Amino acid sequence: MAHPLSRLGYGIGQGARVAWYASHYLALNRMRGPLVPPDEKPVSIKGPIPKWQGVVARMRDLFVQDWKNIEAGLYRAPAGLMSPADAVAASLRFFRDARKVDERRLSRRHSEVMSDELRARYPRYYLQNFHYQTGGWFSEESAGLYDTQVEVLFSGTAFAMRRQALVPLAHALRGGDQRRLHMLEVACGTGGFLSDAALNYPRLNVTGLDLSPAYIAKARAELGRRRNVSLIEANAEAMPVDDASQDVVTCIYLFHELPPKIRKTVAGEIARVLKPGGTFILVDALQTGDTPDFDGLLEVFPIGFHEPYFTSYLAEDFAKLFDARGLAQKSVTPAFLSKVIVFQKRG
Numbered sequence: 001m002a003h004p005l006s007r008l009g010y011g012i013g014q015g016a017r018v019a020w021y022a023s024h025y026l027a028l029n030r031m032r033g034p035l036v037p038p039d040e041k042p043v044s045i046k047g048p049i050p051k052w053q054g055v056v057a058r059m060r061d062l063f064v065q066d067w068k069n070i071e072a073g074l075y076r077a078p079a080g081l082m083s084p085a086d087a088v089a090a091s092l093r094f095f096r097d098a099r100k101v102d103e104r105r106l107s108r109r110h111s112e113v114m115s116d117e118l119r120a121r122y123p124r125y126y127l128q129n130f131h132y133q134t135g136g137w138f139s140e141e142s143a144g145l146y147d148t149q150v151e152v153l154f155s156g157t158a159f160a161m162r163r164q165a166l167v168p169l170a171h172a173l174r175g176g177d178q179r180r181l182h183m184l185e186v187a188c189g190t191g192g193f194l195s196d197a198a199l200n201y202p203r204l205n206v207t208g209l210d211l212s213p214a215y216i217a218k219a220r221a222e223l224g225r226r227r228n229v230s231l232i233e234a235n236a237e238a239m240p241v242d243d244a245s246q247d248v249v250t251c252i253y254l255f256h257e258l259p260p261k262i263r264k265t266v267a268g269e270i271a272r273v274l275k276p277g278g279t280f281i282l283v284d285a286l287q288t289g290d291t292p293d294f295d296g297l298l299e300v301f302p303i304g305f306h307e308p309y310f311t312s313y314l315a316e317d318f319a320k321l322f323d324a325r326g327l328a329q330k331s332v333t334p335a336f337l338s339k340v341i342v343f344q345k346r347g
Contacts, residue, residue, distance in 0.1 A: 007067065010077055014063050014160070017081065021156035024094065028152065031095075032102040035304050043303055047288070047295025054293055059157055062336040066160045075166040075200050078159060094148045097134055097141070104132040110306040113138050123235070125259050126211060131305045137212040143190055144218065154337060161338040162193055165250055165283045166200060168331070168342045172248050172279035178203035184246045184273060185209065186236050186266070187254035191219030197250075198226050207246075211235050236266045241273045249274050252283040253338075256313040263321065271325035276347030280327055283340050288314045290332075290339060297337075 036043055050058075070077050081087070104110070113136035114127040128136060133149065135142035150158045173181060178201050188194050188208030197206055208223075209232045210216050216233045223229045234240050236254070249270050255263055270280055288295055302310040318341055319329040327343040 006077070010067055010070070013081060018156035020087070021151045024091065024152045025155050028098055031098070033106045037106050037108070045296045045299050047299055048293055049296040050293045058336050062157055062160055066163060069167055074170045075163060078163070090148050093145060094152065097145055100134050101132045104129060122211065125262065128308070129306060130257060138214055140214050143214040146190055147192065157336055159192070161335045162252055162283060163196060164333065164335040164340050165193065165252065165281050166196060168279060168281050168340065169197065169248060169250070173201060173204065181205065181247045182207070182245060183248040183250065184241060186249060186251040186270060188219055189215050191222045193250065193252055194219065194223055194229060198223065198229055204228060207232060209234050209236065209239060236269060237262060239269050239273060243272055244275045246273050246278060247275055248279045248281065250281045255282065255284050256307065256310050259309050260312050260316070263316065267321050268325050271322070271327055271345065274345045276345055278345045280343040280345070281340065282318065282343070283338055285313070286334065286337055286339055287316070290334060294337070
């Protein structure tokens with residue numbers, strides 16, 4: 001059992017994190033315009049919108065589970081908070097950009113990154129300003145702001161939700177020789193989860209794949225010194241990875257940003273590269289009915305943020321999608337506004 005002071009330090013650290021990012025969220029709500037521009041019809045929300053007490057209770061459940069996992073030795077405690085100077089600098093960058101994002105949102109400009117040059121290199125669905133963010137997935141500025149933007153959106157819980165993927169990862173790797181095992185993360189972004197995996201399994205052979213050159217560059221800057229981590233700039237629809245070469249594949253917050261047809265293609269690629277008996281860990285947003293009190297919140301999300309495929313995501317049957325490709329669903333675990341789904345490849 002962990003020392004009580006360790007538990008206290010964890011509580012203070014995560015409490016400070018939530019307070020910092022939640023204050024950003026509240027400030028952002030005060031400065032931005034209406035959810036729906038005045039020239040658009042009001043949107044009818046069918047599901048319930050949770051009261052703040054319910055949101056806080058679910059958030060508390062997440063941190064209680066996170067600490068239990070740490071106490072059980074499933075993964076290490078998170079690193080401490082960033083320095084005050086770095087935190088203030090990141091905050092200033094965030095708020096400077098937030099005004100641009102809100103202006104883009106109110107005018108519904110979500111295709112600024114589309115150009116003839118990029119259309120020749122990237123799929124059409126990818127050439128959008130998801131979340132109305134500046135630069136889409138294509139700029140150093142976007143890559144530098146992304147982690148702060150996500151933590152503000154989730155009031156400081158994003159990293160804790162992501163860490164829940166370390167639980168099935170621990171079970172999948174248990175008893176194996178890390179030096180002979182391989183993990184691939186599909187859509188690794190700036191490398192946050194790769195860092196978690198490398199920290200907990202320093203001898204594990206880890207590969208991160210992402211289509212964004214800017215985000216891969218950011219991940220490389222963060223992870224470049226780790227010998228067992230490699231990074232690939234490539235499309236998840238056609239991964240340059242050998243058949244049946246991976247013991248574990250992870251994918252975090254990608255599938256809600258894929259069109260339904262492309263989800264099937266990427267699911268097929270994941271099944272192709274996974275070894276028989278291997279584990280696939282999917283982390284993404286809740287879907288309709290997972291936490292009924294939050295259903296209205298899920299309906300609102302794609303209205304305030306440019307998420308064109310989120311509504312279809314809410315109804316996607318992932319058990320059926322992956323079963324058709326030889327992966328059996330083993331478990332589904334909610335984690336506040338996200339959930340962790342674990343699959344195993346047959347054979």
